[in-house]
Amino acid sequence: MKNVDLTKGKVMSVLLALALPIMGSSLLQFAYNLVDMLWIGHLGSNAVASIGTSSFFTSLGYSINALIIIGTGIKVSHSIGRNDPEGVKEYIHVGMTLNVIIGVIYAIILIVFGRSFISFLKLNDAGIENDAYLYLVWSAPMLFFAFFNNLFSRIFASLGNTKSALNISAIGIIVNIVLDPVLIYIFDWGIVGAAIATLVANVIMFVMYLNIGKGFFKFTLKKNIDFIKMKEIVRLGTPIAFQRILFTLINIMLAKLIASFGASAVAAQKIGVQIESVTYMVTGGLNGAVASFIGQNYGAKKYQRIQKGYQAAIGVGCIYAALSSVVFWGFPEQLAGLFVKEWDTITITASYLRIIGYSQVFNAMEMVTNGLLTGIGEPKIPSYVSVIFTALRLPMAYVCVVYLGVEGIWWSITLSTILKGSVLVSIYLVKIKKQLISNLI
Numbered sequence: 001m002k003n004v005d006l007t008k009g010k011v012m013s014v015l016l017a018l019a020l021p022i023m024g025s026s027l028l029q030f031a032y033n034l035v036d037m038l039w040i041g042h043l044g045s046n047a048v049a050s051i052g053t054s055s056f057f058t059s060l061g062y063s064i065n066a067l068i069i070i071g072t073g074i075k076v077s078h079s080i081g082r083n084d085p086e087g088v089k090e091y092i093h094v095g096m097t098l099n100v101i102i103g104v105i106y107a108i109i110l111i112v113f114g115r116s117f118i119s120f121l122k123l124n125d126a127g128i129e130n131d132a133y134l135y136l137v138w139s140a141p142m143l144f145f146a147f148f149n150n151l152f153s154r155i156f157a158s159l160g161n162t163k164s165a166l167n168i169s170a171i172g173i174i175v176n177i178v179l180d181p182v183l184i185y186i187f188d189w190g191i192v193g194a195a196i197a198t199l200v201a202n203v204i205m206f207v208m209y210l211n212i213g214k215g216f217f218k219f220t221l222k223k224n225i226d227f228i229k230m231k232e233i234v235r236l237g238t239p240i241a242f243q244r245i246l247f248t249l250i251n252i253m254l255a256k257l258i259a260s261f262g263a264s265a266v267a268a269q270k271i272g273v274q275i276e277s278v279t280y281m282v283t284g285g286l287n288g289a290v291a292s293f294i295g296q297n298y299g300a301k302k303y304q305r306i307q308k309g310y311q312a313a314i315g316v317g318c319i320y321a322a323l324s325s326v327v328f329w330g331f332p333e334q335l336a337g338l339f340v341k342e343w344d345t346i347t348i349t350a351s352y353l354r355i356i357g358y359s360q361v362f363n364a365m366e367m368v369t370n371g372l373l374t375g376i377g378e379p380k381i382p383s384y385v386s387v388i389f390t391a392l393r394l395p396m397a398y399v400c401v402v403y404l405g406v407e408g409i410w411w412s413i414t415l416s417t418i419l420k421g422s423v424l425v426s427i428y429l430v431k432i433k434k435q436l437i438s439n440l441i
Helices: 011-041 045-081 087-118 126-158 163-188 190-212 225-259 263-299 303-330 332-337 344-374 379-389 391-405 407-441
Strands: none
Touching: 011 045, 011 126, 011 163, 011 190, 011 263, 011 303, 045 087, 045 126, 045 190, 045 225, 045 263, 045 344, 045 407, 087 126, 087 225, 126 190, 126 263, 163 190, 163 344, 190 379, 225 263, 263 303, 263 332, 263 344, 263 407, 303 332, 303 344, 303 407, 332 344, 344 379, 344 407, 379 391, 379 407, 391 407
């Protein structure tokens, strides 16, 4: 496998060539999530609530894993920009070493303390809590492989090779889609069947990544670990990881508040997030593409190209996000009705989509600017912004629910996203843009 030079060619063409496979992978993941939720939805709102509950703790694992993914991705991109192939391989090896350590420890924590985590949310339904724990137990080994798959995908993006990641993702998702109905209904394993299907798919993807990236993905315990490079990865990854961990912890606290409105509210939030991911599949793709594109160009000191790339990406992201908002406002009940038949769950989901629609453009602004700042090696800036305004969700939610009920929680999420997007773009305009221009002089 060869890396692709992102410092040459037309900016929009290079960005799209890099972003489209990432978006395609996200689209496939969205399609899988859609099908998976449809199958689970037929088991009823309680089943959706069980998976929604356990997903907060799998999300926490992904947030911790960002420590490795972000730091490794930045250093690999910069090494490529400096034409340092040995540095690329060293950073990848260190990243894989860290992944083994975190993957094993977190899997053990979920299995041992999973019931306590679930009971913390106080769902007041023994059946839902038991199913949520079973799903979490089977998700523990899945996360080990998923951590590696996410790291490999980010490294592929840093190398400019997003097409291979798309192909691997496509195969994994197809396997998952095929296994879901078989294990859930034919084998009658319910939500455990869904978890096992995801585990099998991630193992297959893991093997494929190792095969295609065998020139880069070589891990051995006999090789000495470069602790200086490990420190660099951890230093760069910590701000984003802390941001995402805090984000997940706040979501867990919000979930506890949502649970006070009943299982229908928990299920509605899970369904709403899945539908909302139709926006993230593009903004997230742009985030990864911008981080890799700007990482290489920053390493090559092509500052004007960085500005052009950022402007092109934020334009595409905002237009798409605006279209998503129109859909959320126009057809919320129809979208929710695809997943469940209980009218109370549909009503709550529709209110979530209508309110969250106001923040989609600002989410695009946040994601693209986050990619820019990550690419130039300044992930602490979006981390600080996210920490401050995401933390505001809790006090805003507790105040708003007094007057608006569960919709107060949706408004707290929307308002914090609007603030984050606005502040990050302002930081770019006031500080980062001037720095890039001064480097040209």
